[in-house]
Every structure is written in C-alpha cells, then in structure tokens.
Amino acid sequence: MVLAKTTLFDSDLQEAAQLYKALGHPARLQILRYLADTKSCITGDISEELPLSRTTVNQHLTELKKAGLIQGHVNGKRTNYCLNPEKVKVLKKIYKSFIEEIEANNLEC
Structure with missing residues (x-):
C-alpha cells in the first residue's frame, strides 16, 4: 500500500491545503466573489459573468463544490449555486489561524 505524502501532515494542514488549492485560480476566486455579492443562490449560467467558456467555468465550479465552498442543487435543467x-x-x-502562526513581526534573517 502506497501512502500519499500528504498523510505525513496533520489533518488541519491537510484541510487547509485542500481549501487553499480550491482558491488557487482567479476564476474560482471570481466565482466566490460573485456568489457572495449576489447574496443568494444563482440559477443559470455563471459563465456569463466570467471571460471563460461554459465548460471551463463548470470545471471550476466542480472544484469549488469538491472543496465544499459552494453548493449546487439541480432544479430541472438548471443548477442553483450558492456559497456554503x-x-x-x-x-x-x-x-x-494559519496567518497568525506564520506572522513574522520580529523576523531576523
């Protein structure tokens, strides 16, 4: 059995890395910003709000859903998206918590 190297780190760091990875593309950040600005679930095509193809936007939505940052509920032929x-x-x-841990006020190099 081969263990992933990520299992060598504590669960808090694993969870943080998973969330940060989901935030690692400007399109995903824009999707989160858009959903936050609307303050409601969005029915329809979010790709109209981004300079990307529908397929590419759907891939980014999938990554955000896998990370749990957004929710998508199918409603007929459309999906309602909102922040989780x-x-x-x-x-x-x-x-x-992470930023407080790595804060380097008195760093001497």
Whole structure:
C-alpha cells in the first residue's frame, strides 16, 4: 500500500491545503466573489459573468463544490449555486489561524 505524502501532515494542514488549492485560480476566486455579492443562490449560467467558456467555468465550479465552498442543487435543467456558509466560516477560521502562526513581526534573517 502506497501512502500519499500528504498523510505525513496533520489533518488541519491537510484541510487547509485542500481549501487553499480550491482558491488557487482567479476564476474560482471570481466565482466566490460573485456568489457572495449576489447574496443568494444563482440559477443559470455563471459563465456569463466570467471571460471563460461554459465548460471551463463548470470545471471550476466542480472544484469549488469538491472543496465544499459552494453548493449546487439541480432544479430541472438548471443548477442553483450558492456559497456554503458553514464551509466559508471554516475557511476563515483556518486562514486566520494559519496567518497568525506564520506572522513574522520580529523576523531576523
């Protein structure tokens, strides 16, 4: 059995890395910003809001859904997308904690 190298790190770092990876593309950040700005679930084609093809936007939506940052609910032929508020709270907590840990106020190199 081959273990992934990520298993060598604690679960908090694994979760943080998974969320940061989902944030690692400007299109995904724009999707999150758009959903946050609308303050509601969006029915329809989010690709109209981005300078990317529908297929590419769908790939980014899939990554955000896998990370749990957005929710997508099928409604007939359309999907309703919205932020997952609980996961956004987790992301904020993880980010704040990590930044506080690596803060380098008195760094001497």
